[in-house]
Each structure stands twice: as structure tokens, then as C-alpha cells.
Amino acid sequence: MTPQRRAIVVEIMHTDGHISPTDVARRVRERVPGVNPSTIYRTLDLLEDLGVLSHAHLEAGPEYHRRDEGRHVHLVCSRCRAEDSLSMEEAERLERLVARHHGFAPDLTHFAISGLCAHCQGAAG
Amino acid sequence: MTPQRRAIVVEIMHTDGHISPTDVARRVRERVPGVNPSTIYRTLDLLEDLGVLSHAHLEAGPEYHRRDEGRHVHLVCSRCRAEDSLSMEEAERLERLVARHHGFAPDLTHFAISGLCAHCQGAAG
DNA sequence: ATATATGCAAAGAGTTTGCACCACG
DNA sequence: CGTGGTGCAAACTCTTTGCATATAT
Secondary structure: OOHHHHHHHHHHHOOOOOEOHHHHHHHHHHHOOOOOHHHHHHHHHHHHHOOOEEEEEEOOEEEEEEHHHOOOEEEEEOOOOOEEEEOHHHHHHHHHHHHHHHOOEEEOOOEOEEEEOHHHHHHOO | OOHHHHHHHHHHHHOOOOEOHHHHHHHHHHHOOOOOHHHHHHHHHHHHHOOOEEEEEEOOEEEEEEHHHOOOEEEEEOOOOOEEEEOHHHHHHHHHHHHHHHOOEEEOOOEOEEEEOHHHHHHOO
């Protein structure tokens, strides 16, 4: 366990929700200057292989989150970028509906769901 | 309407399903050599603004598709990369369910849905 | 001691931008 | 003739990789 790795893990553990590799790099460097991007990517991959992290695809690209935060679906407003999430129960209900008709076992957590939040629906199209 | 633009539009119209900007570039160049990537991107943006195309986010990045193909949700198997899709009716049913509980009006077509296809569920995890 | 993590530098993919030039209409 | 599309070159972001070095255990 190197200082770099420790700093990355600490940063991840202090993060609620998701964070991009670039942001991990930026924040880690505030504590341990000089940490190389490749170290960030390699460590994120490792932590994902170990089952500590998962990544999801949001509009701006990949974002990592701790697995122990519980499964949830990202809802992102395409107009104001506001984020909300679907609980595990709701998500799994939807997943079962898809599975029932397609034999496809969906994981709604891997990609975000785009749409319009309540506020932006009223405001415009 | 320039030859480049015409070639791009022709390529798009001959494409069933989705295609990445890079692939559009590659295929267009087979017909009209020398077409510049920036022309591809600018034209795709234009066609999207005009409402002819939309883009969706798949595992490998953005993919464009004709709007007149009808709304559908991309289902991609995370193991074998097989693709399937959800019909408009099914998609809209799911969208209504999300909307009911969150006041969020989802567009399930913008991001793909990852998961395991029927075949890969049996094969492994 | 030795397995392995890091830094470095380079490369690579995808995408965007400013600008001069050319062409369509 | 003028608007605007195109090519070109450069730059930018994000990410990956090979290799020599440094470090944890």
C-alpha cells in the first residue's frame, strides 16, 4: 500500500456519489502532489477488479462510485444537469419488467438515464 | 449541398441502426476520399440540429441514428456485446413508471441499457 | 530480496477550433 | 458576388502503454 494508492482510496472513500478519473486525479494531487494520471487509472481499474468500485456512464463520460453505496440509477436532466436517482427497489422493478419480455437481464446502474427534471419540464422543451 | 455532405447523408441513410462518427468518416472516405473529420463532426451536428439525427451513448461512445427509424432503447450485453432493442411501447411504459414516482420525464433512448443477454446469463456471470 | 507500483514520456483516439480558401447558388 | 462549407493544422482532453526506477513488504 503506497502513499499514492492510499491517497486515492481515501479520496474515493470521502466521495459521496460519483467522481470522474480526472477529478480523482485533481483532488489526489492536492494532497499528494505529482501523482501521475496513469497511477490513477491503474488504481481505479484495480479497485474495480477488486469489487470496491464500479463505473457508470454519464453524459460527460465515465464516473466511479463505491459499490457499498448501494445500487442506484442515475437520473440526469438534459437541460439543467440536475441529478437524481432511483432507489434499488424501483430500479429492480424496472429491470424485472425488461427481463420478463426479453430474457435480457438489465443493469440500469451502468448507464445513466437522461430526461427532463420536474422543474425543466415546466420551463421549456 | 456539397459532395461531401451528400456522401455523409447517403451513408447515414444507408445505415440501419447506429453508427459512430469515426465509422461515418471511414465509410464516407471510401466513396469520397479526403473528407476531413471536422466536416463529419460539423455535418453530424448540423443534421442533429435539423432533427434528422439523434445520438445515443453506448459503451464505446456516441452513436448516431436516424430519427425516422423510430424511438428505441438499445440493450447491449456486457459480456458478448450483442445488441437488442426495446420497442417504443415497452420503453414508454417504463418511462411512465419512472415519471410517476419522480416527476422526472426520462428518455430511455439517450443512453443504452447494459446487461446480460439470455445466452450469456446461462453461460457465466 | 523480490514482486510490484510509480513516474515518465510517448503515443493514440476522439473531438474541437481558427483561419484561409474554395465553391455553391 | 457573397454566404458558408471545407481542408488543414493545431490543440485539447482523456486514456493507455512500455520501460526504467523506486518502493513496499
